Amino acid sequence: MWQLLAELRLMQDHVDADLGADLHIHLLEAAGTMTRQNVAWIRSTLQELSEWIGHIKKSKNILHLPEELEEEMAELTADLQSLQSRSEQTLNLLVASTGIAQSSLVIDQTSGINKLTELAFFFIPLSFITSIFSMQVAELTESPPKMWTWGLSLGLVFLITYLIRSFVRSPSVRLAAMRVRVTMLNRFTPKSRSASHRLNSVGNRAIAGYIFFFLIQCFFVLIILTFLLLFIFIVHFGIWAGAVGTAIYFIVTRWPEPAVLAPCFIAIVLASIGFYITCCLTTNIQAFWEKWSIGAAEMLMNMLPEKWRFDRVDDEDLADEGVNTYARQAIFFAST
Numbered sequence: 001m002w003q004l005l006a007e008l009r010l011m012q013d014h015v016d017a018d019l020g021a022d023l024h025i026h027l028l029e030a031a032g033t034m035t036r037q038n039v040a041w042i043r044s045t046l047q048e049l050s051e052w053i054g055h056i057k058k059s060k061n062i063l064h065l066p067e068e069l070e071e072e073m074a075e076l077t078a079d080l081q082s083l084q085s086r087s088e089q090t091l092n093l094l095v096a097s098t099g100i101a102q103s104s105l106v107i108d109q110t111s112g113i114n115k116l117t118e119l120a121f122f123f124i125p126l127s128f129i130t131s132i133f134s135m136q137v138a139e140l141t142e143s144p145p146k147m148w149t150w151g152l153s154l155g156l157v158f159l160i161t162y163l164i165r166s167f168v169r170s171p172s173v174r175l176a177a178m179r180v181r182v183t184m185l186n187r188f189t190p191k192s193r194s195a196s197h198r199l200n201s202v203g204n205r206a207i208a209g210y211i212f213f214f215l216i217q218c219f220f221v222l223i224i225l226t227f228l229l230l231f232i233f234i235v236h237f238g239i240w241a242g243a244v245g246t247a248i249y250f251i252v253t254r255w256p257e258p259a260v261l262a263p264c265f266i267a268i269v270l271a272s273i274g275f276y277i278t279c280c281l282t283t284n285i286q287a288f289w290e291k292w293s294i295g296a297a298e299m300l301m302n303m304l305p306e307k308w309r310f311d312r313v314d315d316e317d318l319a320d321e322g323v324n325t326y327a328r329q330a331i332f333f334a335s336t
Contacts, residue, residue, distance in 0.1 A: 243271040
C-alpha cells in the first residue's frame with residue numbers, strides 16, 4: 001500500500017512538473033491529453049483506496065486488527081487525504097490552464113483576423129474606385145478623366161470609409177445603440193409579448209414605433225431650435241442691423257431733410273454702440289442662453305409623459321448586451 005502511494009505521489013510530481021514547464025505546448029499537443037488521463041487515473045485510484053480503507057475501518061472489530069496496524073491505517077488515511085487534495089488542486093490547475101491556453105489561441109486568431117480587416121480597409125476603397133473607372137461608361141471612355149480626378153475620388157472614398165469605421169467602432173455609438181435597444185424593449189414592446197422580453201429580441205412593430213417617435217421628436221426639436229436661433233440672431237445682431245438699415249433707408253430717401261437725418265445718424269451711432277457692447281459681453285450672453293436653453297429643455301422634458309422619454313440604461317442592461325460594467329466602474333473610481 002505504501003509503495004502504491006509512493007508511486008502515485010511520484011506520478012503526481014511528474015504531472016506538476018509537466019504543468020510548470022512549457023505549459024502551452026503540453027496543453028495543446030498530445031501530452032495534454034496524456035496528462036489529463038494520468039490525473040484522472042490518480043483520482044480514481046485514490047478514491048478506490050479511500051473506499052477500501054473506509055471498509056477496513058468499519059470492519060476492524062470483526063477483523064480484530066492489532067493496534068500497530070490501526071495506527072498505520074490512520075497514517076495511511078492522512079497521506080491518502082493529502083494526496084487526494086493535491087490531485088484535486090492539480091486537476092483544477094489543469095482545467096484553468098487549458099482554458100487560458102485556449103483563450104490565448106483564440107486571441108491570437110482574432111488578432112490575425114483584425115490585421116486582415118485593417119489590411120482590407122486600404123484595399124476595399126481602392127478596388128471600388130478602380131472598378132468604377134474601369135466600367136465601360138460613355139462618360140468615362142469617350143473623354144477619359146485625368147489622374148487628379150481618380151486621386152480625388154479615391155481620397156474621398158478613403159475618408160468616408162475611415163469615418164464610417166471610426167463611427168461604428170466608437171464606444172459612444174455602441175452605448176447609444178444599447179440605449180436605443182433598451183428603449184425599444186421597455187417602451188415600445190407590449191407587455192403581452194413576453195417572448196420578446198424573454199428572448200431579448202426587438203420586434204418590427206417596436207422598431208417602427210421607435211422610428212416614428214424619433215422622427216416626431218426630431219421634428220419638434222428642429223422647430224424649437226429654429227425659433228431659438230432666430231431669436232438669438234435677432235437679439236445679438238438683428239436689432240442693430242435693422243436699426244442701421246432703417247436709418248440708411250431714410251437717409252437715402254429723405255435726403256437732405258435735417259429733421260430726418262439727425263435721428264437717423266443718432267440711431268446709427270446707438271446701434272454701433274449696442275453692437276459693440278454685445279460683442280464685449282458675448283461670453284456672458286452665451287452663458288445666459290445656455291443656462292436658459294437647458295432650463296427650458298428640462299421643463300419641456302418634465303411636461304412630457306414618462307413613456308415618451310428615452311429609457312435609462314442600467315448596468316444590468318449593459319451587462320445583458322455584453323458591456324463590461326465593472327470596467328466602467330473601475331475607470332470612474334480611478335478618476336475620482
